Amino acid sequence: MHRSPLRPRQRPALTLRRARVGRSPDRSANVIDADEGTDRFMKILRGIAVSPGIVRGRAFVLDDGADRHVARRPISLARLGAEVARFEAACAAASDELRDVHVRALDEFGEDAAKIFLFHIAALADPMIVSPVREMIESEAVTAEYAVSEVFGRLAGRLASTSGEAMASKATDLRDLSGRLLDVLTGARRDALAALDQPTIVLARELTPSQAAAFDRERVLGMVTDLGGRTGHTAIVAKALGLPAVVGCLNATREAVDGAEILVDGDRGAVVIDPDEQTIGEYAPRIERSDRDRLALREFGGLEAVTADGTPVELLGNIEFPEEAKAVVEAGGAGVGLYRTEFLYLTSATDPSEEDHFAAYQRCIQLLEGRPITIRTVDLGADKHTQERSETPERNPFLGLRSIRYCLKNVSMFQTQLRAILRASALGKVKVMFPLVTSLREYHQAKHLLFDAMEDLAEHGIEFDRDIEIGMMVEVPSAAIMAPTFAREAGFFSIGTNDLVQYTLAVDRTNERVASLYQPAHPAVVKLIRDVAQAARNEHIGLSCCGEAAADPAFAALLIGLGVRTLSLTPPAIAPIKRVVRSVTVADCEDMARTALELDSEAEAEAYLRDRIRKMVPEDVRDRFVDD
DSSP states (O other): OOOOOOEEOOOOOOOOSSOOTTOOTTOOTTBOOOOOSSSSOOEEEEOEEEEOOEEEEEEEEEEOOTTOOOOOOBOOGGGHHHHHHHHHHHHHHHHHHHHHHHHHHHHHTOHHHHHHHHHHHHHTTOHHHHHHHHHHHHHHTBOHHHHHHHHHHHHHHHHHTSSOHHHHHHHHHHHHHHHHHHHHHHTOOOOTGGGOOSOEEEEESOOOHHHHHTOOTTTEEEEEESSOOTTSHHHHHHHHHTOOEEEOOSSHHHHOOTTOEEEEETTTTEEEESOOHHHHHHHHHHHHHHHHTOOOGGGGTTSOOBOTTSOBOEEEEEESSTTHHHHHHHTTOSSEEEEOOTHHHHTOSSOOOHHHHHHHHHHHHHHHTTOOEEEEOOOOSSSHHHHHHSSSOOSSGGGSSOTHHHHHHSHHHHHHHHHHHHHHTTTSOEEEEESSOOSHHHHHHHHHHHHHHHHHHHHTTOOOOTTOEEEEEEOSHHHHHTHHHHHTTOSEEEEOHHHHHHHHHTOOTTOTTTGGGOOTTOHHHHHHHHHHHHHHHHHTOEEEEOSGGGGSHHHHHHHHHHTOOEEEEOHHHHHHHHHHHTTOOHHHHHHHHHHHHHOOSHHHHHHHHHHHHHHHSOHHHHHHHOOO
16 A cells, blocks of 8 residues: 655745834734844744643644545446445555554554544444445446545534534544545555654644654654644644644644744643744743653542542543543543533434434443443534535524524434433433523423433333433523522533633634633623532532533632532543642632632633632642643
8 A cells, every 4th residue: 555745845934034023924813922133033823732841843844635636537337336346445455554553553652542543443334434435436426536535525524513622533533534545545655754854843734643643753742733622633642642732823834834943832832933042041941841840640540539628529521422431531530521422413414323322322331331421412503514404504503493402393303312311321320411401491391302201211111210310501691590490400500611601701712803702711601600509509419510611720720619519521631630629729719719709800810810720739730731
């Protein structure tokens, strides 16, 4: 099998004399500084810190041709069988390659990162993914290359259109698989990363798992990507390799050139291109300290999540795919606090069957080995997939027929999932949770349909947990304000800060023009969380927070101060937050919360929380997980 080499993209060097600080031509929104009076232009980009550490090296700007165009070429009817066989042979060859990659990744990266390739292998055997390729070849009489490009491209587009980072990661998986299949079909090779011959910092628009697996650990010092989030594959592989990494830099590949000097600050999410002598001098002691204090967080996996003054804080995991349950266990999580189930719908043109649901839930329960799992019913409606299938797409789907509203309008689909969840509840400790509930009527309707499913299973003698806990997510202001009423009805609350912040502040967090206004520490949001916590406490029901903000050390401490004792996080965030939990006292967190509630602006609250958490945690925790 031969795969075509990746070529680093060459760009003319950017040289500006006597540039004014903070100004640059065609300046991207995330360029925050520039040097003055030199022969080069220093730029500092801000992104998302996903793997700690600070490194300095030379840039390798990767252009992998991920968006390559495959022309539509018709074939004769006589060739249809041979073309399908050619596609199947390519799948078999790609699977063989992936098994080899998986073995190497296990040895070099560890199990957490290597499991990515198990998904790839499974995808090549998944009828929902490969059958449409065969069908396109046969029905449209086209080449295998074209069918692979079209089908995988459509599936990746559906996943990329959703708001979850894990879905975006799976879109990258599918693009990676498409590229691998096309390489097999065309006899090409892509191995520039494996051929690096000097210490390098890799910059790419995004990195696929296959590219990351080709890294030479002796040569790659760090990673920077334009796209990506905290739970993407770049983050997973970077952590496994112990490489500093910053993602979501928007224009890093446009601002840097091959061979440029780069500083990657994986502690604070900064990337410095062509640093001046002053900046290099300022970073020198931090690099030395980063190297000296680089401690593995795995040691915290077996420790209890208990505050310094002895209060237990339950740390659970957020997952989107069954195999991620294992990562929760390995990170020291006490179970799964949020299982998002949308992927079952977004990888196929047809809805999953009850058995599809049940198999996924059963796998999660097996991997959790007795730990609890909370399954959220599907949050569909605002995604591109369901809008494409709608006769009349909505103008503003995020304020339209989404989440529990979508389920209540598609009762048959909803009951299929509810039956599967109930059947799974006979296998382990399962809770069910309804998303984006805005009124008591919605909650009652959803609960009524769950009871209908219970009666149906009972009539057929099918086992299930008759005392299954039924809860709801608090994600909109109406639910937070009505929390005392909901608390008398629901078995538990889970605060979803992602949407609660978005709907409270009227800010689309995916819109870069207003992203800076998305502030979980905004006094309005903090007060809503306080009220929800109080309502849960008064009615003695469970309360957790499962939004991304819970993975921020300062916000996690604030939540503890507000009375939240269960945090649900992405698996990579469990160990760092456990370390923070063990460093703080409830008394200090409560004092922090009281002050935060008295502040008038989000800017004041943010600055106060950052300053306070830096004084509450040890130095090594502070430098790695707390921003300036």
